[in-house]
Amino acid sequence: MGFEMEQTDQLILDTSQRLFVDHCGADVVNTAENGVAPTRLHTAILEAGLPLAWVPEAAGGVGGSLALGFNLIRQSASFALAAPLAETLVANRVLAESGLELGDSWSVLVFDGGSLPTLYDGKVNGVVENAPMHTGVVRLVVPVSDQGTMRMATFTADNVSIDYRESLAGESRARVQLNEACPLELSPAIADITEQGLMQFCALVRACQIAGAMERMTELTVAYVKERQQFGRALGKFQAIQHKVADIAGESALANAAVEQAVRELSAHGQPFSSNGDTLLSVATAKVVASEAAGTVARLAHQCHGAMGFSFEYPLQQYSRRIWSWREEYGSEFYWSERIGLAVANELKGSPTGQSESQVWDIVSR
Amino acid sequence: MSENIRFNFPAPVIDESVERLRMEVRAFLQDEIRKGGFRPVTDCWCSGIDPAFSRKLGQRGWLGVTWPKQYGGRELSALHRYAITEELLVAGAPVHAHWIADRQSGPLILATGTEDMKRTLLPRIAAGECFVALGLSEPESGSDLASVRTRAHKVEGGWEITGTKLWSSGAQICQYMTVLTRTSERNDNKRHEGLTQFLVPLDLPGVSVRGIRDMSGVEHFNESHFEKVFVPEDAVLGAVGEGWQQITSELALERSGPERLLSTFVVLEKAFVQGAATMSGHQTAVMGGMIARIRALRAMSLGIAALLEQGHYPEVEASLVKDLGTRFEQDIIERLREFWPIQLKQSFGDELHYLLSDSLLRQPSFTLRGGTNEVLKGIIARGMGLR
Numbered sequence: 001m002g003f004e005m006e007q008t009d010q011l012i013l014d015t016s017q018r019l020f021v022d023h024c025g026a027d028v029v030n031t032a033e034n035g036v037a038p039t040r041l042h043t044a045i046l047e048a049g050l051p052l053a054w055v056p057e058a059a060g061g062v063g064g065s066l067a068l069g070f071n072l073i074r075q076s077a078s079f080a081l082a083a084p085l086a087e088t089l090v091a092n093r094v095l096a097e098s099g100l101e102l103g104d105s106w107s108v109l110v111f112d113g114g115s116l117p118t119l120y121d122g123k124v125n126g127v128v129e130n131a132p133m134h135t136g137v138v139r140l141v142v143p144v145s146d147q148g149t150m151r152m153a154t155f156t157a158d159n160v161s162i163d164y165r166e167s168l169a170g171e172s173r174a175r176v177q178l179n180e181a182c183p184l185e186l187s188p189a190i191a192d193i194t195e196q197g198l199m200q201f202c203a204l205v206r207a208c209q210i211a212g213a214m215e216r217m218t219e220l221t222v223a224y225v226k227e228r229q230q231f232g233r234a235l236g237k238f239q240a241i242q243h244k245v246a247d248i249a250g251e252s253a254l255a256n257a258a259v260e261q262a263v264r265e266l267s268a269h270g271q272p273f274s275s276n277g278d279t280l281l282s283v284a285t286a287k288v289v290a291s292e293a294a295g296t297v298a299r300l301a302h303q304c305h306g307a308m309g310f311s312f313e314y315p316l317q318q319y320s321r322r323i324w325s326w327r328e329e330y331g332s333e334f335y336w337s338e339r340i341g342l343a344v345a346n347e348l349k350g351s352p353t354g355q356s357e358s359q360v361w362d363i364v365s366r
Numbered sequence: 367m368s369e370n371i372r373f374n375f376p377a378p379v380i381d382e383s384v385e386r387l388r389m390e391v392r393a394f395l396q397d398e399i400r401k402g403g404f405r406p407v408t409d410c411w412c413s414g415i416d417p418a419f420s421r422k423l424g425q426r427g428w429l430g431v432t433w434p435k436q437y438g439g440r441e442l443s444a445l446h447r448y449a450i451t452e453e454l455l456v457a458g459a460p461v462h463a464h465w466i467a468d469r470q471s472g473p474l475i476l477a478t479g480t481e482d483m484k485r486t487l488l489p490r491i492a493a494g495e496c497f498v499a500l501g502l503s504e505p506e507s508g509s510d511l512a513s514v515r516t517r518a519h520k521v522e523g524g525w526e527i528t529g530t531k532l533w534s535s536g537a538q539i540c541q542y543m544t545v546l547t548r549t550s551e552r553n554d555n556k557r558h559e560g561l562t563q564f565l566v567p568l569d570l571p572g573v574s575v576r577g578i579r580d581m582s583g584v585e586h587f588n589e590s591h592f593e594k595v596f597v598p599e600d601a602v603l604g605a606v607g608e609g610w611q612q613i614t615s616e617l618a619l620e621r622s623g624p625e626r627l628l629s630t631f632v633v634l635e636k637a638f639v640q641g642a643a644t645m646s647g648h649q650t651a652v653m654g655g656m657i658a659r660i661r662a663l664r665a666m667s668l669g670i671a672a673l674l675e676q677g678h679y680p681e682v683e684a685s686l687v688k689d690l691g692t693r694f695e696q697d698i699i700e701r702l703r704e705f706w707p708i709q710l711k712q713s714f715g716d717e718l719h720y721l722l723s724d725s726l727l728r729q730p731s732f733t734l735r736g737g738t739n740e741v742l743k744g745i746i747a748r749g750m751g752l753r
Contacts, residue, residue, distance in 0.1 A: 215371060215372055218371045219371050222371065222750050222751065226751065226752065236752040242747035242753065243740070243743045243747070245747055245750060245752060246686075246689065246742075246743035246744075246746035246747050247743075249371070249686060249750060250686045250689055251690075253373040253375070253683070253686050254662050254686075256372060256373065256375070257375040257662055257666040257669060258658075258661070258662035258665060260375065260377075261661075261665040281657075281661065284654075284658060285657075285658040285661045286662075288655060288658035289658055289659060289662040292655075292659075333658075336658070337650075337651040337652070337654040337655035337658060338647060338651035338654055340654030340655070340657050340658055341645070341649075341653045341654025341655075341657070342650055342654070343654075344653070344654065344657060345638070345642040345643075345645060345653075348638065348639055348642040349642055349643055358392060358395075358456060359635075359639065360634065360638045361635055363657070364657060364660055364661055364664070365452065365664075
């Protein structure tokens with residue numbers, strides 16, 4: 001069940017589900033954060049070719065639909081996956097769309113929604129403050145500005161300066177500095193990839209991850225309150241707890257509905273890395289709703305878990321820390337709310353009558 | 367590892383004819399507003415009563431659209447009806463007179479009524495000439511409907527009904543009421559048995575209907591008393607004892623419709639248009655955030671429409687929509703207050719202030735009617751295995 005997909009897509013998702021169950025249990029996620037690389041998980045993901053799901057067959061990939069990739073990302077987030085699969089899926093798709101060579105392992109898109117490094121005289125200069133990163137990364141894909149036009153430049157980790165950081169959840173992030181850096185490859189300007197389009201795409205990836213993580217948090221909470229006995233009965237028998245669980249389910253369902261709608265809209269648009277008015281509204285809606293839900297779901301899930309959920313050993317915190325950081329990346333609910341508000345206000349201001357009766361509804365119901 | 371908990375909200379298949387119909391309805395409503403045919407009101411599906419306007423909709427063929435043609439319908443899809451109701455709601459059109467009959471009583475008669483009821487009543491409902499009220503709640507039965515005390519006793523040739531129904535919206539202009547009664551003694555172990563619904567003409571001897579004014583000043587509620595009211599055998603809806611099944615089987619449809627998220631949209635529309643030119647960044651974000659939530663809620667609600675169309679019965683999903691949607695309808699007013707404070711009773715011609723203050727006075731009912739949000743959360747919790 002999920003975004004509309006082909007049958008072969010479902011086979012791939014079944015495979016990845018088994019793979020994650022086998023190699024990405026809660027203990028693996030915790031030990032990975034403590035510095036033990038989950039080698040078996042990484043090898044299994046790469047051998048299964050999952051990072052190539054979005055790469056066209058002509059470029060040596062799986063040729064999966066947009067829906068497949070987003071489903072895979074949502075599924076991986078429901079395991080708090082200790083691997084940069086989402087990052088590599090995005091980077092590989094950008095490489096393929098740009099006609100550049102793929103890396104044979106992990107890749108990242110060095111982009112955080114801020115201003116782009118600049119290309120001049122074949123060399124790149126600039127800083128990306130909060131790029132996704134991974135210590136095993138073989139290909140850095142950097143959108144660069146060539147006198148206002150965007151092109152893609154690739155680098156290895158050696159020819160840029162990487163200042164490693166961690167997200168709240170211990171996921172690898174970095175400040176990447178490019179100093180007269182010479183790209184391995186440089187794409188021409190690509191009409192179908194815009195800065196806005198990339199921003200939207202990355203925001204939808206994060207919204208999708210939040211939705212996946214919240215599904216697992218819902219499941220963990222339901223299982224916990226059924227099991228845990230206090231005052232002589234299961235926590236889940238208390239109406240106060242039942243209502244919290246219902247609220248968790250509602251926020252999680254709302255985020256999922258918005259994410260699925262955005263994936264449908266982007267699929268219909270046909271060009272994942274460019275934006276139009278409809279994809280802006282849908283993606284912004286998904287990121288707003290998912291980011292808002294992240295706060296509510298984390299708060300309620302922890303409340304239902306008591307002190308247990310606060311301990312490092314219990315898996316809940318891996319999800320709450322992830323959604324707290326994902327909700328900020330590529331635009332929080334505040335950022336995207338303002339984008340929606342601006343888009344609607346601009347349309348209202350530009351309308352000839354100024355006082356038609358259902359202009360806002362016209363935008364909402366498109 | 368167990369399965370993830372995911373609720374499914376598929377995309378409905380909306381063909382061109384739905385969009386065409388939507389545009390027709392929209393154009394008609396805008397024209398009516400311009401001509402002064404109606405004044406947009408908030409919460410219009412409960413507060414806007416105008417039988418003449420309902421007749422206009424009936425004449426255009428926009429009521430009972432999903433019903434068979436032989437009973438006055440047009441055999442259109444549930445999504446056609448969904449589009450019509452959305453447009454009526456966001457325009458703030460006075461639709462209360464026909465709302466219950468079109469949404470609930472008509473389909474109930476279609477499913478359980480006699481052939482005679484279907485032939486005589488459904489075409490009149492579809493024409494906007496016959497209205498039906500709900501006789502469910504009572505002075506002692508609000509959320510707990512199985513505890514109704516209104517009794518129907520078997521008598522020669524029919525039934526005799528005695529009891530009091532409360533909160534029946536619009537009953538003063540309705541010709542009929544569907545009345546939930548107890549037809550056999552209450553058994554505490556089987557509380558949902560022994561309940562039967564009747565279709566009762568409100569002009570029968572022994573029926574009295576008294577209006578009740580609500581806190582917003584509107585008199586749409588009613589208290590209806592039935593004193594030994596005789597109805598013939600064929601006034602029974604479906605079979606004797608099936609009442610509970612009947613009222614619960616419609617809930618998914620009733621709880622997930624657009625009226626569970628759009629009751630106050632007319633206010634947001636007006637506020638946005640008024641504020642657009644001068645909004646600060648913060649205000650723009652607050653307004654945009656509301657648009658996001660409405661779009662997401664709408665995706666959920668449409669997803670349920672799609673599931674219903676496919677023959678599923680998504681009870682938990684529908685409860686999720688109603689819980690989230692009705693709370694958001696209230697929240698819209700709280701969020702708009704930051705920029706448009708609500709103080710005075712009088713509006714002095716300021717349409718936005720009128721809609722805002724009226725919404726504030728009406729919103730306590732949003733999370734009560736059709737099953738309180740606490741009841742809904744109980745249904746959701748049960749769906750997740752906690753009860």
